[in-house]
Amino acid sequence: MKTPHYNWHKLKLEWIQGGHRTLADFAAAVKVPHSTVRKRAAREHWIQKGMEAQQKSAERAEQKFIEAAADKIARVKLKHVNLGNMLQAKGVRSLEQIDMLDGTQAITAIRAGVDIERKGLGLDEREQQPGGTTNNVQNNFTVEVKNLAVIDAGARQLIVERLRKAVQS
Numbered sequence: 001m002k003t004p005h006y007n008w009h010k011l012k013l014e015w016i017q018g019g020h021r022t023l024a025d026f027a028a029a030v031k032v033p034h035s036t037v038r039k040r041a042a043r044e045h046w047i048q049k050g051m052e053a054q055q056k057s058a059e060r061a062e063q064k065f066i067e068a069a070a071d072k073i074a075r076v077k078l079k080h081v082n083l084g085n086m087l088q089a090k091g092v093r094s095l096e097q098i099d100m101l102d103g104t105q106a107i108t109a110i111r112a113g114v115d116i117e118r119k120g121l122g123l124d125e126r127e128q129q130p131g132g133t134t135n136n137v138q139n140n141f142t143v144e145v146k147n148l149a150v151i152d153a154g155a156r157q158l159i160v161e162r163l164r165k166a167v168q169s
Contacts, residue, residue: 006036008040008044011030011032011040012040012044014026015050016049016053017053023037023047077120079120080117080119080120081116081117081120081121083116084112084113084116084117084119084120085117087109087113088109088113088114090109091106091107091108091110091113095107095110
């Protein structure tokens with residue numbers, strides 16, 4: 001009686017790719033005696049190689065998931081940055097067109113835009129300094145207006161120019 005010849009390379013790859021719970025299930029599916037498959041698998045470490053292949057596959061799937069999540073986060077952050085920039089620009093345009101007594105809404109829109117932009121860029125409002133102290137991180141320009149009624153036209157123009165520079169940088 002002739003000894004059957006099997007394509008062991010092909011069978012090994014099929015086992016490693018998965019889909020069978022046990023070597024006995026695999027042997028039955030490929031119509032090779034279980035004892036023959038078991039001996040070859042033990043000699044060539046099929047089970048270990050199958051587990052390694054599954055681990056690598058799981059790691060690749062996890063990496064793809066992480067990359068997809070990072071892309072989504074980046075798109076959301078970009079959307080927030082754009083929204084913040086739009087609010088800042090609208091605030092500057094409004095500030096140019098209104099009397100300084102009514103400028104609080106424009107300044108509020110600019111501040112909100114800056115806050116949204118900073119959050120979208122992942123910038124913290126507070127930054128740890130050497131020695132353990134914490135200071136507020138300042139933007140390039142901060143507008144502090146306590147009494148808008150006393151600001152004259154020259155000061156108003158200076159604020160508008162500085163706000164434009166802050167929005168552009």
